[in-house]
Amino acid sequence: MSTSAPSPTLKEIAEIAGVSVGTVSAALNDRPTVSPETRARVMDVAISLGYAFKLKPRQQNDMQIGVIGLLIKHDLGLAWNINPFYSRIQLGVTNTCQRHNISLMVANIEVDASNHPVQWPAMIDQQKIDGLIMAGAFIDDTVQMVRRKSDLPIVLVDSYAPNLQCDSIVTDNLGGARKAVTYLIENGHTRIGLAGWNPLSPPSIHQRKRGYLETLSEYGLSPFIVETELSRLGGQEAAWKLLGHERQVTALFCCNDETAIGALNAIRELGLKVPQDISIIGFDNIDLAGETTPALTTIHVHKSWMGSLGVQALIERARNPLQPKITTVLSTDLVIRDSVAHPSF
Incomplete structure (x- = not known):
């Protein structure tokens, strides 16, 4: 048992x-x-x-939401691994549904290189849910397709649809990037590289790049950008290009922690040490960030809270379907660990 x-x-x-x-x-x-x-x-x-919140009695105006669907984006062709970012969002959704005595259905939706759905989950096709949370960077066309297939209230989490009337729960990616780069500058770094961005990156990563550029510009510093995918491989490629033949930078701002971990591995292979030879700062504060060697300084994103607020926004939207579109922006926190020090050269 x-x-x-x-x-x-x-x-x-x-x-x-x-x-x-x-x-x-x-x-x-x-x-x-x-x-x-x-x-x-x-x-x-x-x-x-996983704190066990006391269940709230279902109010009369809550009856419209009995089952919530959580739809998480997955890129076609990528391995089916547990996503350290969206698993925390799912945890927040799960616990908040329990608090409100709401059932939850979870499904992944595969999207192609153009971010269009390859196949629709049964919970949408068969209309088994009363409201939908879409987690991940969906394009407007995909969100619009979902709305046409099922007339449901939709809340976007870590996603943007500026041309649609959908509530959103997002992170202050611009402000978080500014915190990261400012911290590196305060530690004496003037040559700071960017890893994990490319022209096809989702809006959240474009905002992180913008925060990087704006902060450097304010201090009169030049950017060092290597266009890579947002992954460990991308972090490795950026480290090799910026540090392999000559050390072009003294610090790396990585657009997420997975990219930073890849950079850590590559720097070790190059015979360099973090933070003695090169400083690294990540973004997201996934669980693994505190377990790397050295432990990764990063920007904390309130991932569980994003999921929780997504459920609350969906309940409120069902209660008041005519209320104006609402975008909730969550602040970030700098988590100082051991991967940043003053430059050695």
């Missing part, structure tokens, strides 16, 4: 969130004595740890 893992205690949540047990209790019970920033941090930790 299988048993579920025990729910974390308030003390465990408090230790990770860096607050008191009383603050955790107040945040989880939605008391007004807790600031929005602290409440967000506590809820993010609680959701990540």
Whole structure:
């Protein structure tokens, strides 16, 4: 007989969130004595740890949402691995559905090189859901196709559809990139490379590149950009090009942690050390970022919180279908670990 893992205690949540047990209790019970920033941090930790929230009785105006569908994008031809970013978003969706006594169906949708669906999941074709969360960078045409196939409220998570009337939950990618590059500059770096961007990158990565360029421009510094895919292989390629024949940069800003991990591996192969010879900073703060050698300095994205807010936005949209389009932008946090130091040359 299988048993579920025990729910974390308030003390465990408090230790990770860096607050008191009383603050955790107040945040989880939605008391007004807790600031929005602290409440967000506590809820993010609680959701990540699988805290068992008390179920709320279904209100009369909640009845429109009995089953939520979570649709996660997957690029055709890529291996089916657990995505460290979207798995956290899924965790936030799952826990918040449990809190509201809502059933959840999860499916992947494969898209081709043009970001168009290859095949539709059964939950959409057979209209088994009352509302849909789409996680990932979908183009407007794909979102519009979903709307035509099923007249459902849709919320986009980590996705943009500026020409459609869809609520969105996104990250302040521009601000996060500015934090990362500013931190490198404050540590004495003036030659900073960018890895993990290319012209076909999703909007979130274009925003991270924009934050990189804007910050360098403000300090009168020149960019060093290597166009690569957003992956470990992309990070390896960027490191080889920027450091292989001559050390063109003293630091790398990688557009996500997977790219940064690839760069770490390549730098090790080149006989260089992080951060003694080259500094690296990532983006997303996936679980593995704290386990690399050295541990990766990165920008924390509130991934579980994005999923949780996606569910809440869907419930609110079902209650008030005529309300204006709402885009929620979540702030980011700089997580300082061991991969950044002052340049050695």
